Amino acid sequence: MKITSISFKKTLYSYFEPFTISLGSHEEQENVEVCVKLKNGIEGYGEASSLFVISGETAAMLEKLHQTVEDILIGKDVESYANLFHDLQTLRATPAIKAAIEFAIVDAFCKQFNMKPYQFFGGSKNTLETDKTVGIENLENTIKKVKRIYDEGFRKIKIKVGRDVKNDIERVVKSKEVSPQASFIVDANQGFTPKEAVEFAKALYAEKVDVVIFEQPVNRYNIEGMRFVRFNSPYPVAADESVFTKYDALKLVREDAVDFINIKLMKSGLSDAMSIVHIAQAANIGLMIGCMGESSIGIRQSIHFAAGTGAFLYHDLDSHLSLKEESFRGDFVQDGPFIILE
């Protein structure tokens, strides 16, 4: 069935509370919604969401690719999705919009065959457990928010670190005291030097903090530094900003640089995300899945992908929980940390 139109729509969201990571603070999130329409009226949806400090994309610039994307897709058959994915690789500078378009294509393809996207991806499960994230805050607010999240039922808690080693150690150690059954993902967003990262990890280990993932401790391009942290830290080290494309993933495998990869559709598009799953599984590297600032219509992309493939040990799919939305537009039920596909 041929693609007859593609529409882009910019949407602005406010965070319930300002959200700070080592790279910067955010109070708003601007996304681009994508709708791919087929000749028979079927519509497939996607959403592009990026943090400029991470991927260099803005909603305003993504919107300007509309004509380019129309030129690639209009008149093409949605059943030839592998060809469309191939042609969309030209969107190499803008993986967020590539992700949204590729998912919208799969969404339309699935509707065409009366199939759910998570079945297309392999139908592994229909329930996921996500973590919830606390940004960089002072000690008091960190503990308050960790406790709140813990009381909401979350047992995987992500804490942003990477600005001040001593302070970050204290923030995580004290957080443990108010959430005794929780496991932690600590995410430095490139903020540490390799030696700071090792100091940080060893200090938490000495305090018996249950850290399941230490994300992106050092600069994304410092592959040698990632490997140093991996081999000198007691916790599994995950690449996030270091891996956008499948080529990045293979390079890290060849360099023995990481224990885990954090796949985000917004960094890789659906096509490279699929490849990274296969590469990581062949390399015995663990997988988590994360998000940028997707709303409920966007986070469903990662939910279907993660549930279908069943490839991820940890799910960090909480962006929609932090944004004010006029209405919930997911095709899933959120029950505390649990996400249930209908």
Added chain:
Amino acid sequence: MKITSISFKKTLYSYFEPFTISLGSHEEQENVEVCVKLKNGIEGYGEASSLFVISGETAAMLEKLHQTVEDILIGKDVESYANLFHDLQTLRATPAIKAAIEFAIVDAFCKQFNMKPYQFFGGSKNTLETDKTVGIENLENTIKKVKRIYDEGFRKIKIKVGRDVKNDIERVVKSKEVSPQASFIVDANQGFTPKEAVEFAKALYAEKVDVVIFEQPVNRYNIEGMRFVRFNSPYPVAADESVFTKYDALKLVREDAVDFINIKLMKSGLSDAMSIVHIAQAANIGLMIGCMGESSIGIRQSIHFAAGTGAFLYHDLDSHLSLKEESFRGDFVQDGPFIILE
């Protein structure tokens, strides 16, 4: 939809003419047909075909896995195919039966959603061009058969070599004279030493033979030898027997050992074949697809996979052309070298 039964059926085929490779000669081919039946009556088909000298599998032993496979699959939902593929990884010693079962699952899944398997795999194209193969024969018969194949319209011709360098050089060089527009795949099936392989390749190059792939020149476990041939031969070197699993593929990538991988569903199953496609694409390694001794019902597995993914530069899908079959059971049209999916 739940799987309610799985049936295995051994079938014996005769080759039109005895077929010789460096590892041995064959006059017959025994395969195992698989039928996966769903509760609603839908049936998915697969076929396992192996050459004992390559994979150590026999039809008789594959048949004995029937109960094991039933234990894994009966009562499971075909829509959860990723889970089923995961569980079928226990068939690690017998990739041919794994391939047949995995394809039968996909075949049933696709029928459930009224989709063609090649659409499931990406719908890249519906026409492929295959080569046709000449086994190890004396010079006279080699030339006679190459000419016959060329006259049938094939422009990609595969010639088996690997028993005698001087003789093989003469066989290929003289073959070129009777098929001026043909490109050649030369396949040693591990028969050469690394230095013999380089001698062979350089001799053909000096005679300006258009060799597009030099397959498995040396022993499957001699990865260092494969790399030696790769870096000392003017032609692209492909791994065949060296790559069964995705782990094998990643290892060869890490060792910079090959230019191409020859994927065969019968070596990898569908699941590892998919992974190898992703790994090779991330590593900028070329792909060809080959076969064992599949009949028309079995070769369609590779046809759908290759047409859907569009991942292969060369197709060596000719086994069904060499077997005597009571009736043609493919869902494709064979027109000389062209295979057209209906």
